[in-house]
Amino acid sequence: MSTVAHPDRPVRWAEAWSDEEGAARAAELFRRTYGREPEGVWAAPGRVNLIGEHTDYNGGLCLPIALPHRTFVALARRDDGGAGLVSDLAPERPWRGRVADVAPGTVEGWVTYAAGVAWALAEDGLAVGGFDAAVASCVPLGAGLSSSAALECSVAVALDEAYGLGQGGDDAGRSRLVTACIRTENEVAGAATGGMDQAASLRSQQGHALLLDTRDDSVTQVPFDLAGAGLELLVIDTKAPHSLNDGQYAARRATCEAAARVLGVGTLREVTDLPAALAALGDEEQRRRVRHVVTEIARVEDFAAEVRAGQVRQVGHLMDASHESLRVDYEVTCPELDVAVAAARAAGALGARMTGGGFGGSAIALVEAGSSPAVAEAVAAAFAEQRFAAPEFLVAVASGPARRVS
Structure with missing residues (x-):
């Protein structure tokens, strides 16, 4: 965060991290927590909606863009069915459990948005095994910029690649990951949101706004060069x-x-x-x-x-x-x-x-x-x-x- 001088109080700016900085933060947290190296680091953006509010759960249209501010997840598989999660917001309080035990009502707080993805993927026939993950994010929290969807989607692409689910390589597969992340938010986290946030995080393109039609989840990439x-x-x-x-x-x-x-x-x-x-x-x-x-x-x-x-x-x-x-x-x-x-x-x-x-x-x-x-x-x-x-x-x-x- 940077500041600009103001007569009364400084103006605060939320800076986006580079790939290198975000990956380093997440990987270092992973090493400190689990004592081993992650298999990789994945990142998913927050979003800002240009227009089309409260239309996504009404079959309507919306027009978001992905932000340069992202959530980074360092992850590695486990062969014992266990799961570990830690956030840079509370590095001293890691969560531990078992993938098979995660379901609506079994986890709470920020963990619902991360562990819940494994449950939602399994519900769609895309079962994954155990994993440890460390989360670091520069998406502003509580700002209406989809920090929760960024967390869900970063975990989704990490698990997809780590376990060879094969969904992240094209838009059809990413649409399936969107559905899993929506179920995570609706059923595990208990937030009755629509699907705009997850679609923006997983299906946007650089330099474009995402025109999302929630009747059929089709998208059109609209060049957006301000x-x-x-x-x-x-x-x-x-x-x-x-x-x-x-x-x-x-x-x-x-x-x-x-x-x-x-x-x-x-x-x-x-x-x-x-x-x-x-x-x-x-x-x-x-x-x-x-x-x-x-x-x-x-x-x-x-x-x-x-x-x-x-x-x-x-x-x-x-x-x-x-x-x-x-x-x-x-x-x-x-x-x-x-x-x-x-x-x-x-x-x-x-x-x-x-x-x-x-x-x-x-x-x-x-x-x-x-x-x-x-x-x-x-x-x-x-x-x-x-x-x-x-x-x-x-x-x-x-x-x-x-x-x-x-």
Whole structure:
């Protein structure tokens, strides 16, 4: 993390690690914990969603990019069926168990996202043996940037290669790994998320945004070159508490599913006449949730079309509209997110919005190249004025998917 001077308090920047630094950190932790060498180090990125929030579990579209910030996993097989996990966040408290004993309800905390992958792979007929693993990460935690998916996906590609499962070499196999990671998050960790985060971590390509259609899990790679357009994407980690397994996320998903049943559709993606759908719903909360989902899917389509046409400078109003919909209709913003968005816009951002599941986490701002420090200063000053915790910043560049790095 680096800092920039500010009259009141420094602006903090979250730096991404190089392959060499991340691999060295994970491998050294592995050696200290297990007294042997890892067989390799694998890494998977966090993600930032450009637009398309709370659409993935509604059969909709979303448009994430993979971050340069990644979770690194050093791993080696064991022949006794045992499993060991250790994190750089608590190196003095390694977890030990047995692969065969891992199942929903048997593990807790961060271990669910790592050990749970072995269970999910086995449930899909891709059984693995024992392993030891050490985790080191530069993906900001609790920031709505998919640190959990980065952990799941790094373990998935590590186990895939270590045990010769043969899934990581093409998009079809990676899609299968995505499914296992989703099951890990939903069933072992108990977070009722959709599949965008895992798809972004495993199926993205360098220099592209991933247009994900969650009806059939198909993806389209959309070239995304902000530097060529003279722009940058500033990510603002508000440091407001963020959790997807506290009931709020699941409640909104349940409301959408209930509305779909009333409307007689499988998912809200099938709603083609929004006014008629809203008129058919007697519950005001359901109307607001449906209005957000249907209009957000349309915004993803418009955003992707503008980018393909070389008009990325024209997407700011779509970002602004997305945030307002998430604030008013989906009710998943918070004071910190709203202040971050307003301050970024006032400082010259072309558009800004919350990103991720909401209830805290991060916002993004599309800004002129080179202006990220000034916009960050303005946001930090606005946070200081509101007596919020100091935010942290990073500049997002569309990066590549999970892979072996050492």
